[in-house]
Amino acid sequence: MKEITLLSGKGGTGKTTLTAALASIAHKAVLCDNDVDAADLHLILHPKVRCKHVFQGAWQATIDSNKCTQCDACITNCRFDAIHMNATGYPEVNPISCEGCRLCERICPANAIISERSQNNYWYESDTRFGPLVHARMGPGEENSGKLVSTVRKKAREIAKEIQADFIINDGPPGIGCSVISALSGTHLLVLITEPSQSGLYDAKRLVQLAQSFNIPVRGIINKANINSEMTRMISQFFDSEQIPVLAHIPFDKNVVQAMIEGKTIVEHDSTSELTRCVQKIWEQIK
Numbered sequence: 001m002k003e004i005t006l007l008s009g010k011g012g013t014g015k016t017t018l019t020a021a022l023a024s025i026a027h028k029a030v031l032c033d034n035d036v037d038a039a040d041l042h043l044i045l046h047p048k049v050r051c052k053h054v055f056q057g058a059w060q061a062t063i064d065s066n067k068c069t070q071c072d073a074c075i076t077n078c079r080f081d082a083i084h085m086n087a088t089g090y091p092e093v094n095p096i097s098c099e100g101c102r103l104c105e106r107i108c109p110a111n112a113i114i115s116e117r118s119q120n121n122y123w124y125e126s127d128t129r130f131g132p133l134v135h136a137r138m139g140p141g142e143e144n145s146g147k148l149v150s151t152v153r154k155k156a157r158e159i160a161k162e163i164q165a166d167f168i169i170n171d172g173p174p175g176i177g178c179s180v181i182s183a184l185s186g187t188h189l190l191v192l193i194t195e196p197s198q199s200g201l202y203d204a205k206r207l208v209q210l211a212q213s214f215n216i217p218v219r220g221i222i223n224k225a226n227i228n229s230e231m232t233r234m235i236s237q238f239f240d241s242e243q244i245p246v247l248a249h250i251p252f253d254k255n256v257v258q259a260m261i262e263g264k265t266i267v268e269h270d271s272t273s274e275l276t277r278c279v280q281k282i283w284e285q286i287k
Protein backbone atom coordinates (compact mmCIF):
# COMPACT_ATOMS: atom_id res chain seq x y z
CA MET A 1 0.00 0.00 0.00
CA LYS A 2 1.39 3.38 -1.02
CA GLU A 3 0.52 6.82 0.29
CA ILE A 4 0.38 9.82 -2.01
CA THR A 5 0.08 13.35 -0.65
CA LEU A 6 -0.97 16.37 -2.69
CA LEU A 7 0.47 19.63 -1.44
CA SER A 8 1.07 23.06 -2.91
CA GLY A 9 2.52 25.54 -0.44
CA LYS A 10 0.36 28.33 -1.86
CA GLY A 11 -3.35 27.76 -1.24
CA GLY A 12 -6.01 27.43 -3.91
CA THR A 13 -3.83 25.82 -6.59
CA GLY A 14 -6.10 22.82 -7.19
CA LYS A 15 -5.19 20.15 -4.61
CA THR A 16 -8.79 19.25 -3.80
CA THR A 17 -9.90 19.36 -7.44
CA LEU A 18 -7.16 16.92 -8.41
CA THR A 19 -7.50 14.68 -5.33
CA ALA A 20 -11.20 14.18 -6.07
CA ALA A 21 -10.48 13.53 -9.74
CA LEU A 22 -7.77 10.96 -8.91
CA ALA A 23 -10.13 9.34 -6.41
CA SER A 24 -12.66 8.82 -9.18
CA ILE A 25 -10.25 6.79 -11.31
CA ALA A 26 -8.11 5.06 -8.65
CA HIS A 27 -9.36 1.62 -7.71
CA LYS A 28 -9.05 0.38 -4.13
CA ALA A 29 -7.95 3.69 -2.65
CA VAL A 30 -8.67 5.21 0.74
CA LEU A 31 -9.13 8.97 0.68
CA CYS A 32 -7.98 11.24 3.45
CA ASP A 33 -8.58 14.98 3.81
CA ASN A 34 -5.51 16.34 5.64
CA ASP A 35 -6.70 19.95 5.31
CA VAL A 36 -8.34 19.84 8.73
CA ASP A 37 -8.39 23.63 9.21
CA ALA A 38 -10.48 24.18 6.09
CA ALA A 39 -11.61 20.78 4.86
CA ASP A 40 -13.43 20.86 1.52
CA LEU A 41 -13.01 17.46 -0.15
CA HIS A 42 -16.43 16.52 1.28
CA LEU A 43 -18.03 19.22 -0.93
CA ILE A 44 -17.24 17.11 -4.00
CA LEU A 45 -17.41 13.64 -2.46
CA HIS A 46 -20.65 14.04 -0.40
CA PRO A 47 -19.62 11.47 2.22
CA LYS A 48 -22.04 9.39 4.29
CA VAL A 49 -20.64 9.56 7.81
CA ARG A 50 -20.25 6.14 9.48
CA CYS A 51 -18.52 7.25 12.72
CA LYS A 52 -17.98 10.64 14.28
CA HIS A 53 -15.21 11.11 16.87
CA VAL A 54 -14.35 14.04 19.13
CA PHE A 55 -10.76 15.22 18.88
CA GLN A 56 -9.63 16.87 22.09
CA GLY A 57 -8.02 20.20 21.31
CA ALA A 58 -5.66 22.39 23.28
CA TRP A 59 -6.01 23.14 26.99
CA GLN A 60 -7.81 26.36 27.84
CA ALA A 61 -7.65 28.11 31.21
CA THR A 62 -10.64 29.76 32.91
CA ILE A 63 -10.74 31.72 36.16
CA ASP A 64 -13.38 31.44 38.85
CA SER A 65 -13.64 35.01 40.21
CA ASN A 66 -15.53 33.75 43.31
CA LYS A 67 -12.35 32.00 44.44
CA CYS A 68 -9.82 34.57 43.16
CA THR A 69 -8.02 36.64 45.83
CA GLN A 70 -6.68 39.13 43.24
CA CYS A 71 -3.02 38.34 43.99
CA ASP A 72 -1.98 39.05 40.37
CA ALA A 73 0.36 36.03 40.21
CA CYS A 74 -1.32 34.62 37.12
CA ILE A 75 -1.16 37.96 35.28
CA THR A 76 2.54 38.55 35.92
CA ASN A 77 3.60 34.96 35.20
CA CYS A 78 1.69 34.21 32.02
CA ARG A 79 4.39 34.22 29.32
CA PHE A 80 1.78 34.75 26.63
CA ASP A 81 0.25 37.84 28.18
CA ALA A 82 -3.10 36.09 28.01
CA ILE A 83 -4.52 37.24 31.37
CA HIS A 84 -5.76 40.76 32.02
CA MET A 85 -7.84 42.52 34.65
CA ASN A 86 -11.42 42.98 33.53
CA ALA A 87 -13.66 45.96 34.33
CA THR A 88 -14.72 44.40 37.68
CA GLY A 89 -11.10 44.12 38.86
CA TYR A 90 -10.77 40.35 38.39
CA PRO A 91 -8.36 38.55 36.06
CA GLU A 92 -9.77 37.13 32.85
CA VAL A 93 -8.19 34.82 30.27
CA ASN A 94 -8.16 35.86 26.63
CA PRO A 95 -8.92 32.53 24.90
CA ILE A 96 -7.18 33.62 21.68
CA SER A 97 -3.86 34.38 23.45
CA CYS A 98 -3.94 31.44 25.88
CA GLU A 99 -1.50 28.73 24.75
CA GLY A 100 -2.78 26.16 27.24
CA CYS A 101 0.54 25.78 29.08
CA ARG A 102 -1.36 25.39 32.41
CA LEU A 103 1.22 27.38 34.40
CA CYS A 104 -1.41 29.72 35.88
CA GLU A 105 -3.42 26.73 37.13
CA ARG A 106 -0.37 25.38 38.96
CA ILE A 107 0.68 28.64 40.60
CA CYS A 108 -2.70 30.06 41.63
CA PRO A 109 -2.68 30.03 45.46
CA ALA A 110 -6.49 30.08 45.59
CA ASN A 111 -7.10 27.17 43.18
CA ALA A 112 -9.22 29.57 41.19
CA ILE A 113 -8.01 28.44 37.75
CA ILE A 114 -8.98 25.30 35.94
CA SER A 115 -8.00 24.11 32.47
CA GLU A 116 -10.15 22.03 30.17
CA ARG A 117 -9.49 20.61 26.76
CA SER A 118 -11.58 21.94 23.94
CA GLN A 119 -14.16 19.49 22.55
CA ASN A 120 -14.85 21.53 19.44
CA ASN A 121 -13.01 19.36 16.88
CA TYR A 122 -14.34 16.27 15.15
CA TRP A 123 -13.06 13.64 12.79
CA TYR A 124 -15.10 11.25 10.71
CA GLU A 125 -14.95 7.86 9.02
CA SER A 126 -17.18 8.03 5.98
CA ASP A 127 -18.13 6.28 2.77
CA THR A 128 -18.11 7.93 -0.63
CA ARG A 129 -18.94 6.77 -4.14
CA PHE A 130 -15.18 6.23 -4.65
CA GLY A 131 -14.35 4.45 -1.39
CA PRO A 132 -13.73 5.25 2.28
CA LEU A 133 -12.90 8.81 3.32
CA VAL A 134 -11.37 9.93 6.62
CA HIS A 135 -11.83 13.65 7.25
CA ALA A 136 -12.09 16.20 10.04
CA ARG A 137 -13.45 19.56 11.09
CA MET A 138 -11.63 21.89 13.46
CA GLY A 139 -13.55 24.51 15.37
CA PRO A 140 -12.73 28.20 14.75
CA GLY A 141 -9.50 29.30 16.46
CA GLU A 142 -8.67 25.73 17.53
CA GLU A 143 -5.10 24.45 17.71
CA ASN A 144 -3.23 21.15 17.30
CA SER A 145 -4.07 20.70 13.61
CA GLY A 146 -0.84 18.70 13.19
CA LYS A 147 -2.03 16.14 15.74
CA LEU A 148 -5.44 15.96 14.10
CA VAL A 149 -3.79 15.31 10.70
CA SER A 150 -1.80 12.48 12.30
CA THR A 151 -5.03 11.09 13.76
CA VAL A 152 -6.90 10.99 10.44
CA ARG A 153 -3.88 9.57 8.60
CA LYS A 154 -3.49 6.80 11.19
CA LYS A 155 -7.13 5.81 10.74
CA ALA A 156 -6.79 5.94 6.94
CA ARG A 157 -3.87 3.49 7.20
CA GLU A 158 -5.90 1.15 9.42
CA ILE A 159 -8.80 1.18 6.95
CA ALA A 160 -6.43 0.67 4.01
CA LYS A 161 -4.95 -2.37 5.75
CA GLU A 162 -8.41 -3.75 6.58
CA ILE A 163 -9.73 -3.49 3.02
CA GLN A 164 -6.33 -4.21 1.43
CA ALA A 165 -6.33 -0.94 -0.47
CA ASP A 166 -3.48 -0.27 -2.87
CA PHE A 167 -3.35 3.49 -2.23
CA ILE A 168 -4.11 6.23 0.25
CA ILE A 169 -4.61 9.59 -1.41
CA ASN A 170 -4.09 12.52 0.97
CA ASP A 171 -5.49 15.95 0.11
CA GLY A 172 -3.03 18.16 1.98
CA PRO A 173 -3.31 21.57 3.63
CA PRO A 174 -1.74 24.75 2.23
CA GLY A 175 1.46 26.27 3.67
CA ILE A 176 4.51 24.51 5.08
CA GLY A 177 3.58 24.59 8.78
CA CYS A 178 2.82 21.98 11.38
CA SER A 179 -0.14 20.36 9.60
CA VAL A 180 1.84 20.12 6.32
CA ILE A 181 4.70 18.41 8.14
CA SER A 182 2.17 15.94 9.57
CA ALA A 183 0.70 15.40 6.09
CA LEU A 184 4.13 14.80 4.59
CA SER A 185 5.83 12.58 7.12
CA GLY A 186 5.85 8.93 6.12
CA THR A 187 4.19 9.47 2.75
CA HIS A 188 5.68 7.70 -0.28
CA LEU A 189 5.22 10.46 -2.83
CA LEU A 190 4.61 14.20 -2.74
CA VAL A 191 2.61 15.50 -5.68
CA LEU A 192 3.31 19.22 -5.69
CA ILE A 193 0.57 21.05 -7.56
CA THR A 194 1.35 24.68 -8.14
CA GLU A 195 0.15 27.52 -10.33
CA PRO A 196 2.07 30.07 -12.43
CA SER A 197 2.35 32.99 -10.02
CA GLN A 198 5.19 34.43 -7.95
CA SER A 199 3.71 33.06 -4.73
CA GLY A 200 3.11 29.68 -6.43
CA LEU A 201 6.82 29.47 -7.30
CA TYR A 202 8.07 30.83 -3.97
CA ASP A 203 5.97 28.39 -1.94
CA ALA A 204 6.85 25.49 -4.23
CA LYS A 205 10.54 26.12 -3.48
CA ARG A 206 9.89 26.06 0.26
CA LEU A 207 7.88 22.86 -0.02
CA VAL A 208 10.56 21.12 -2.08
CA GLN A 209 13.11 22.00 0.63
CA LEU A 210 10.82 20.53 3.24
CA ALA A 211 10.26 17.33 1.22
CA GLN A 212 14.00 16.97 0.68
CA SER A 213 14.58 17.14 4.43
CA PHE A 214 12.21 14.16 4.74
CA ASN A 215 13.77 12.35 1.75
CA ILE A 216 10.39 12.15 0.05
CA PRO A 217 10.30 11.96 -3.75
CA VAL A 218 8.47 14.83 -5.45
CA ARG A 219 6.52 15.06 -8.71
CA GLY A 220 5.36 18.42 -10.04
CA ILE A 221 2.14 19.59 -11.67
CA ILE A 222 1.56 23.10 -13.01
CA ASN A 223 -2.14 23.86 -12.87
CA LYS A 224 -3.81 26.74 -14.74
CA ALA A 225 -0.58 26.65 -16.78
CA ASN A 226 -1.93 28.78 -19.62
CA ILE A 227 -2.70 31.86 -17.50
CA ASN A 228 0.93 33.06 -17.34
CA SER A 229 3.42 31.57 -19.78
CA GLU A 230 6.43 33.37 -18.29
CA MET A 231 5.75 32.08 -14.75
CA THR A 232 5.02 28.60 -16.14
CA ARG A 233 8.43 28.68 -17.81
CA MET A 234 10.11 29.77 -14.55
CA ILE A 235 8.39 27.04 -12.53
CA SER A 236 9.33 24.41 -15.16
CA GLN A 237 12.92 25.64 -14.92
CA PHE A 238 12.83 25.30 -11.14
CA PHE A 239 11.47 21.73 -11.33
CA ASP A 240 14.18 20.90 -13.90
CA SER A 241 16.91 22.33 -11.70
CA GLU A 242 15.71 20.14 -8.81
CA GLN A 243 15.32 17.11 -11.12
CA ILE A 244 11.62 16.92 -10.30
CA PRO A 245 9.65 15.24 -13.09
CA VAL A 246 6.61 17.24 -14.20
CA LEU A 247 3.52 15.03 -14.52
CA ALA A 248 1.33 17.54 -16.34
CA HIS A 249 0.53 21.09 -17.29
CA ILE A 250 -3.20 21.44 -16.62
CA PRO A 251 -4.90 24.32 -18.49
CA PHE A 252 -7.22 26.83 -16.86
CA ASP A 253 -10.67 25.60 -17.83
CA LYS A 254 -14.08 26.90 -16.77
CA ASN A 255 -15.33 23.30 -16.70
CA VAL A 256 -13.34 22.79 -13.49
CA VAL A 257 -15.44 25.42 -11.76
CA GLN A 258 -18.62 24.08 -13.36
CA ALA A 259 -17.84 20.56 -12.11
CA MET A 260 -17.27 21.93 -8.61
CA ILE A 261 -20.58 23.83 -8.68
CA GLU A 262 -22.30 20.56 -9.63
CA GLY A 263 -20.51 18.74 -6.77
CA LYS A 264 -18.78 16.46 -9.28
CA THR A 265 -15.20 15.64 -10.13
CA ILE A 266 -13.84 16.89 -13.46
CA VAL A 267 -13.82 13.27 -14.65
CA GLU A 268 -17.53 12.81 -13.85
CA HIS A 269 -18.34 16.19 -15.40
CA ASP A 270 -17.01 15.06 -18.79
CA SER A 271 -15.29 11.69 -19.04
CA THR A 272 -13.92 12.38 -22.53
CA SER A 273 -12.54 15.91 -22.02
CA GLU A 274 -8.93 17.01 -22.29
CA LEU A 275 -8.96 17.58 -18.50
CA THR A 276 -9.99 13.96 -17.91
CA ARG A 277 -7.25 12.70 -20.21
CA CYS A 278 -4.82 14.85 -18.26
CA VAL A 279 -5.96 13.33 -14.94
CA GLN A 280 -5.67 9.81 -16.39
CA LYS A 281 -2.15 10.55 -17.58
CA ILE A 282 -1.22 11.88 -14.12
CA TRP A 283 -2.59 8.77 -12.41
CA GLU A 284 -0.75 6.40 -14.77
CA GLN A 285 2.52 8.13 -13.95
CA ILE A 286 1.83 8.19 -10.18
CA LYS A 287 1.06 4.45 -10.24
Ligand SMILES: Nc1ncnc2c1ncn2[C@@H]1O[C@H](COP(=O)(O)OP(=O)(O)OP(=O)(O)O)[C@@H](O)[C@H]1O
Pocket residue numbers: 008010011012013014015016017018035038040173174223224250251252253254256257260
Ligand atom coordinates in the same frame (compact mmCIF):
# COMPACT_ATOMS: atom_id res chain seq x y z
N1 LIG B 1 -7.49 24.10 -14.02
C1 LIG B 1 -8.38 24.90 -13.44
N2 LIG B 1 -9.13 25.74 -14.18
C2 LIG B 1 -10.04 26.57 -13.61
N3 LIG B 1 -10.28 26.62 -12.29
C3 LIG B 1 -9.57 25.80 -11.49
C4 LIG B 1 -8.59 24.88 -12.01
N4 LIG B 1 -8.06 24.18 -10.97
C5 LIG B 1 -8.68 24.63 -9.87
N5 LIG B 1 -9.58 25.60 -10.17
C6 LIG B 1 -10.43 26.35 -9.22
O1 LIG B 1 -9.56 26.98 -8.28
C7 LIG B 1 -10.18 26.97 -6.98
C8 LIG B 1 -9.23 26.32 -5.99
O2 LIG B 1 -9.14 24.93 -6.29
P1 LIG B 1 -9.04 23.85 -5.13
O3 LIG B 1 -10.06 24.09 -4.07
O4 LIG B 1 -8.98 22.52 -5.75
O5 LIG B 1 -7.61 24.28 -4.56
P2 LIG B 1 -6.91 23.82 -3.21
O6 LIG B 1 -5.46 23.83 -3.50
O7 LIG B 1 -7.48 22.53 -2.72
O8 LIG B 1 -7.33 24.99 -2.22
P3 LIG B 1 -7.04 25.11 -0.63
O9 LIG B 1 -5.58 25.45 -0.52
O10 LIG B 1 -7.94 26.24 -0.24
O11 LIG B 1 -7.41 23.79 -0.03
C9 LIG B 1 -11.51 26.25 -7.13
O12 LIG B 1 -12.51 27.20 -7.27
C10 LIG B 1 -11.35 25.43 -8.40
O13 LIG B 1 -12.58 25.23 -9.05
Ligand code: SF4
Pocket residue numbers: 063067068069070071072073074075091107108109110111112113
Ligand atom coordinates in the same frame (compact mmCIF):
# COMPACT_ATOMS: atom_id res chain seq x y z
S1 SF4 C 1 -3.30 33.64 40.62
FE1 SF4 C 1 -5.32 32.95 41.24
S2 SF4 C 1 -5.81 34.20 43.00
FE2 SF4 C 1 -4.12 35.19 41.98
S3 SF4 C 1 -5.10 36.68 40.61
FE3 SF4 C 1 -4.78 34.82 39.44
S4 SF4 C 1 -6.69 33.71 39.66
FE4 SF4 C 1 -6.67 35.25 41.25
Ligand code: SF4
Pocket residue numbers: 060061077078079080081082083093097098099100101102103104105
Ligand atom coordinates in the same frame (compact mmCIF):
# COMPACT_ATOMS: atom_id res chain seq x y z
S1 SF4 D 1 -2.64 28.38 30.50
FE1 SF4 D 1 -0.63 29.35 30.16
S2 SF4 D 1 -1.00 30.66 28.41
FE2 SF4 D 1 -3.00 30.14 29.19
S3 SF4 D 1 -3.50 31.79 30.57
FE3 SF4 D 1 -2.53 30.21 31.82
S4 SF4 D 1 -0.38 30.75 31.89
FE4 SF4 D 1 -1.29 31.92 30.23
